Amino acid sequence: MGKKIMLQGTASNVGKSTIVTGLCRIFKQDGYTVVPFKSQNMALNSFITKEGLEMGRAQVSQAEASGIEPIADMNPILLKPSGNHKSQVIVRGKVVGNMSSTEYHDYKLELMDVLKDTFDELNNKYDITVMEGAGSCAEINLKERDISNMGMAHIADAPVIIVGDIDRGGVFASLAGTMLLLNDEERKRVKGVIINKFRGRRELLGDGVKMLEDIIKVPVLGVVPYNDIKIEDEDSVTTRFKKSVGIRDVHIEIVRTPHMSNFTDFHIFETQEDVSVRYVDYKESLGNPDIVIIPGSKSTIDDLKFIRENGLEEQIKALHKKGKLIIGICGGYQMLGKKLKDPYHVEGEIEEYDGIGLLDTETIFEREKTTTQVEATICEGLNGYLKNLGGKKVSGYEIHMGVTNRSNEISDLDNIYKKLGEVVNYTEGSVNSEGNVFGTYLHGIFDEIDFTRSLLNNIREMKNLEKIESKVSSYKEFKEKEYDKLADFLREHLDIDKIYEIMNE
Incomplete structure (x- = not known):
């Protein structure tokens, strides 16, 4: 079986998808075969594979960064909210029906084997599987049948890194509070945390990072600054919608x-x-x-x-x-x-x-x-x-x-x-x-x-106005350069050697 690592978050939109994409590219650059995996995704942004199957867009970007063709098993469960408190449930790329949250909560029991099978198939085929959680990994009201975060980490027996977003404030409390709400087995899986979307001078965080490590008993693997690298983001709360731009030609x-x-x-x-x-x-x-x-x-x-x-x-x-x-x-x-x-x-x-x-x-x-x-x-x-x-x-x-x-x-x-x-x-x-x-x-x-x-x-x-030529010859080429740029950026701000060590333990 291949090595594996799972990125979970203190909340939605903390930047898990982007960091997973960057790690996929780094491992590919280092000569490994890599595959992304997100057990359950809730998003209206979806993609159709060459086989005509439906999957989340974030795993498409991650597959591109890994240098492989996206397939639906990289995102075996996709939920598409459809109003009236219901979602369309898509399993391994095919619609199985529309369900309320209660109906889906019961249906999760049938999905455990699906997740194990799809994960094992990918993990046996590739050197490294980079996994992504969904939302917060400390939703204690949903823990009983969790298949997105620690539940999936348990199925895959994967080590976990937790990502927190400092841009929204309270990152130390959110990371420490998340660890507090995990049980002993779950805490043992957590091998480190990442502070993401930092704006400011790194040295100002020094004392806070040391105190946080003393509290949560795992290392901070990096402080990642806010960046404007142009890769496709997943969350509907993306800041792209609020971006202020001047009127151009x-x-x-x-x-x-x-x-x-x-x-x-x-x-x-x-x-x-x-x-x-x-x-x-x-x-x-x-x-x-x-x-x-x-x-x-x-x-x-x-x-x-x-x-x-x-x-x-x-x-x-x-x-x-x-x-x-x-x-x-x-x-x-x-x-x-x-x-x-x-x-x-x-x-x-x-x-x-x-x-x-x-x-x-x-x-x-x-x-x-x-x-x-x-x-x-x-x-x-x-x-x-x-x-x-x-x-x-x-x-x-x-x-x-x-x-x-x-x-x-x-x-x-x-x-x-x-x-x-x-x-x-x-x-x-x-x-x-x-x-x-x-x-x-x-x-x-x-x-x-x-x-x-x-x-x-x-x-x-x-x-x-005069016609102009595009400075970008193809969108695919543009994205390839952005994936490389993201990998270089994360190498600078994350302890990649420590991440390899965590996967090898």
């Missing part, structure tokens, strides 16, 4: 709906120096962007209600009249149509709901979820913002519960030529006749730099 505004999913679709824009991105939150208004994007959604009708009730629908329509580009991705694509029909009550009790009406389309929700990876090219002969983009390659993955039908007045967006590795030939997406509204089911469509840069340059041309 091309300004994009994204409607942050309550059930927004796959916001990683838009990270690519951060690599373009002439682009600024703003997420429009609850009780906020759209400004005067060049592009408005309605993102994917786990609850399309509920999110459309949110847009309507907060006055954003009228603002979107007004921007459309001004000739701005309106884009809908997945659930956002469905919202842009004229009708949303739910005959099987997939989303709730409402069987028919009016869409925003900027595309002459109609969506019917179905019982079965579509999960696939595809490769495509943009259709020839499109107008407006998509002018001269015909033949540009795009790719992505689909995760949706509906089928969208177009009228004859609507153009197809792209021709799909490969699906789950097989050669196919069909069209997807919709574009209005003016070419200033389009929708697609393809998550990740913007990751192809040539397509995205050409689209941005069409906007620049309409604004009488």
